[in-house]
Amino acid sequence: MKVVFIGTVEFSKKALLKLLELKVNVVGVITKAKSDFNADFVSLEEVCEEKEIPYKLVRDINHPNNIAWIQERSPDVLFCFGWSSLLKADILSLAPMGVVGYHPALIPQNKGRHPIIWALVLGLDKTGSTFFFMDEGADTGDILNQKALEIAPDDDAGTLYSKLVNLALKQIEEFVPQLQAGEYPRIPQEEEGNSWRKRGRKDGEIDWRMSSENIRNLVRGLTRPYVGAHFMYKGGEYKVWKCETVATAVEKNIEPGKVIEKKDGSLLVKTGDTAIRLTEFDLTEDIEIGEYLI
Structure with missing residues (x-):
């Protein structure tokens, strides 16, 4: 089974190395030299050079030159794990077995953008890992292999990313031997499900009127390897990487965003319902108790 591999994030690299470990015949790799929007970007150049695999750096994967490059390698199947733009019909139809894609969610639910971030921000207790045959839609093709994964209360973007990769x-x-034998499932997505939208900068801004739990979910959903949740203070934007809810009783007549305690480098900030402790954040100015993070 000849494979052309497409990818440009951390998971792409680990998946490619796994395929090579399984002695899969990877006849070519499509990757990028850089990315302006993938926080977990990894180019596959180094792996390809070390393993002597032909590779091509692209910007528009659907460009005729890139399609021709893939076609020259006569792949039986394409693997596309970690690519942010849709593949058009010309690429989807190149290989007899099609293109296997990946989405870290339980499709048909939660298709679309930023699935790890949204799962945490929305406070879900379960997500999943799905390999599927790509079509011209976004995460809408037949399912090849799908597993559910519980989200622990203390999971954040980094830990959940690692669990999903593993x-x-x-x-x-599991599925590579099935593909090699030509005996593999194709399970249609019978339900339409929902599709998550692209996250914008405003989605990452902490509104202190939110509940403490909602703020905690926002912070853990956007922490490393992603861009971080942020708040505004004196016209500046500051990131929060870790925080925790507290059982401390807070007077109801205190406004959201007010700093009510400083302790060991942390800040206790009034929220819409109680208070939240910021334990890792980028603000270096000396904030006094009674100031407002707005």
Whole structure:
């Protein structure tokens, strides 16, 4: 089974290495030299050079030159794990077995953009890892392999990303032999499901009128490897990487955003319902108790 591999994030690299470990015949790799929007960007150049795999750096994967490059390698299947733009019909129809894509959610629910971030920000207790045959829609093709994953209360973007990667690598071990044998499932997505929208900068801004739990979810959803949730203070934008809800009783007549305690480098800030403690943040100015983070 000849494979052309497409990818440009951390998971892409680990998946490619897993395929090589399984002795899959990777005849070519499509990747990028840089990315302006993937926080977990990784180019696959180094792996390809080390393993002597032909590769191509692209900007528009659907450009005729890139389609021709893939076609020259006569792949049986394409693997597209970690690519932010849709593949058009010319690429989707290149290989007899099609294109296997990946989405870290339980499709048909939660298709679309930023699935790890939205799952945490929305406070979900379960997500999933899905490999599917790509079509011209966004995450709408037949499912090849899908596993559910529980989200722990203390999971954040980094830990959930790692758990999903580890689960996905085990799934690759399951379905690669099926593809090689020509006996593999194709499960249609019978429900329409929902599709998450692209996240904007405003989605990452902490509104202190939110509940403490909603703020905690926002922070853990956007923490590393992503861009971080942020708040405004004296016209500046500051990131919050970690925080925790507290059981401290807070007077109801205190306005949201007011700093009510400083302790060991942390700040206790009034929220819409109680208060939240910021334990890792980028603000270096000396804030006094009674000031407002607005």
